[in-house]
Amino acid sequence: MNRLFFRFFVLVMLSITAATFAIYFVFARLFGDPLDDIARRQASAQIFLLEQYVDHAPADEWLARLNKVREVSEAHFDLVPLAQARAALPRAAQAALLRGEVVLDPAHKAFFRRVDLGGERYVGSEDDAIHAWNLPIDLGRALAMEVLRYVIVALALLVPIALWSRSHWQALQSLSRVADEFGAGKLAARARMAPSDAVYPLAERMNAMAGRIQDLLDTQRNLLHSVSHELRTPIARLEFALELLSERAADLARDAAPAGDVAASARAAGAAALLKRVAAMEGDLAELNALVNELLSMSKLDSNEALQRAPFALAPLLRECADGLHPQPARLRCVLDPALDMVEADRRLLARALGNLLRNAQKYAAGEVLLAARRIGPDIEIAVEDDGPGIPEEERERVFDPFYRLDRSRDRATGGFGLGLSIARKAVALHGGSLRVERSALGGARFVVNLPGQAA
Template sequence: MNRLFFRFFVLVMLSITVATFVVYFAMSRLFGDPLDDIARRQAAAQIFLLEQYVDQAPADEWLVRLNKVREVTRVNIELMPLAGARAQLPARRQAALERGDVVLDPAGKAFFRRVDLKGDRYIGSADEVIHARDLPIDIGLALQMEALRYVIVALALLIPIALWSRKHWQGLQALSSVADELGAGKLSARASFGPRTSIYPLAERINHMGERIESLVASQENLLHSVSHELRTPIARLEFALELLRSKAPDGVLTPRIEAMEADLAELNALVGELLGMARIGGARSVPAAPFALAPALRECALLLDYPVELEIDDAIGSVNGNRRLLLRAVGNVLRNAQKYARARIVLSARRVGTAALEVVVEDDGAGIPEAERERIFEPFYRLDRSRDRSTGGFGLGLSIARKAIEQHGGTIRAERSMLGGARFVLRLPVNGRE
């Protein structure tokens, strides 16, 4: 947000600077160089004496009056050949000199003017030029005055813009905070602005969006809870009915069918459990966190898996601040996923990444995950194994639950290609709850 307004002010300043140069060059092209006009005003007294006193003298007194002016002024006035004056002036000013105009040289603090055009002052006067030097011309002061004018104009523009922008900046900062809270899961966050504020319509739309999201999430959670809990009742009834059926059935007659139905019920019961777990994680706005040692927790998680796991964990990785049960469930889900597809090896490792984060890595030597599928496998109910038989089992919820649990702690999870040939899951966690 600060960068946005900084760029805006830089753009305004650049626009004012460009406008200043454009004005200067436009005025120079249309009406002459403004510096010449300033220099002419500063040398007005000497030009006035020349034009109104010296030039008004009769022909035989012209040089006398010029000498009198030279005696009473500090300006160095001398006569020089016309050819010498032409050599000192740029080509664009020579035409004015030929016309008999006063040609100023602001940088040299001087001016040139022909004595006359017809030689009426004295013999040879048509080929001579008055060169006045050391005029009281101070272009530096003039430039400072012009710069001050432009600074005043710039301030007159920038101060109202700054005051106007400050209100917008404060409002947008408040909206940004509300958006951060909504993104962090605090769906009750709302923006509070008066109807007369300029960003009130935007704030109202964000509030409506927050209300809609909160309503949809609450509806989804309620539906998921309700459906899951309602399914528990018929599942319990079916389990009771199967027990009665097993007790009443002749020995060995219906046992295979009963076992198949019990397996289906167990699968359905597990699905309901996964749905409830997913609902609890998705509905949690925040998770209770506390520091715990990561290395022993990961070893405990590996022991719960009915499969040999190679451990590459150093006790020096230290502690992590989070919900121990939730994080171990995420790691356990990833390990169980690896167990389904591993041929012989599963490797669980953990390492520090700088001082603010750590990574838990689960690798297997299975068939791996196609690159195009590596993001989709974290979607609920998405499975690489389309057959859904019990050789691989699962409902496509384990990795989705793992991602939700990791994201609740401000971390990330991604799938890669393992050096073992199979899949490699990287769980990145901030040490203090947020990176």
């Protein structure tokens, strides 16, 4: 707020300064130099004495009255040759002097005027001029007063503007906080504004947008959760049917075994083929069941009750995740900082995220996987690296998208469903952390988890 108002204040002052110069040049162009008017007002008493007292004297008393004025005035009145007066003035002012006008010289606090045009005051007076100096002309003081006047006007404008800006700034800050909360996953966050607030229409549109997004996400989450649950029933029926079919095929194979004739051999071969087909179908069904479990995990991560924080030791959890890899890579290294100590997080979710990262590294590693963790100030950094083919830079964000697989030519047994990295990033994000991928020193991919604010 202070920075915004300061910038606005500077802008207003610069605008007023520019307007002041513009006014000065326009008025000087149309009506003459305003500084001359100020100087003329300040020297008006001396000009009045000359024009109303000295000039109104009879010809034989003109010099006597000029001497009286010299005695009583602090200004000095000298008679100088007209040529000398013209030489002291700029070319534009010399014509006014020749016409008998009072010509001001504010820089020297003086003015010039011809004695007369026809030599009526005294002999040769048409060739003389009056030089009045030490006049009470102070342009600096006048300019300071003008500046102060404009500053007061600026302040009078800025005070109500400041109050108006403050109310708008507070309203915008409130909208910013709501946007931050909504972006952090609090989908129920809404802006609370009075109808009289200037940003009330914006707040209403923002609330409508947030409500629409919340409805869409809730619908998507409910659909995903419902479909995943509904799929469990037909999966269970298929498992039961396949189990019965497998038992029936086994019975046929046993019945055909002792006979030894051609028909029995054919029945045995058919039973064996059926058993093989049933086994393949059971594999597909197990894969479908695993996909449903992954989808349910995704839907649970989107719920507000997904995170259950509790303090626990991080190092044992990391070792458990590494030991849980099957089959184990040829080389699996764990480099753990002794300062890891206790953390406060959801142990189950964090283990799920790290397990997904390790299984991903195991899947693509040529033979080496590295799990490293260290404390950086209050934060904790966990890295999972492999010596596999790595991930191109342009694909490093897309690998976290659900159902996205980098190598689409891989079969499902190797490539998975494309949900593991997405689940890992969501689990880390629920802890307020981040998950990114970069190039590993081993040659493959390096997934880095950052958990902020984990005090030792």
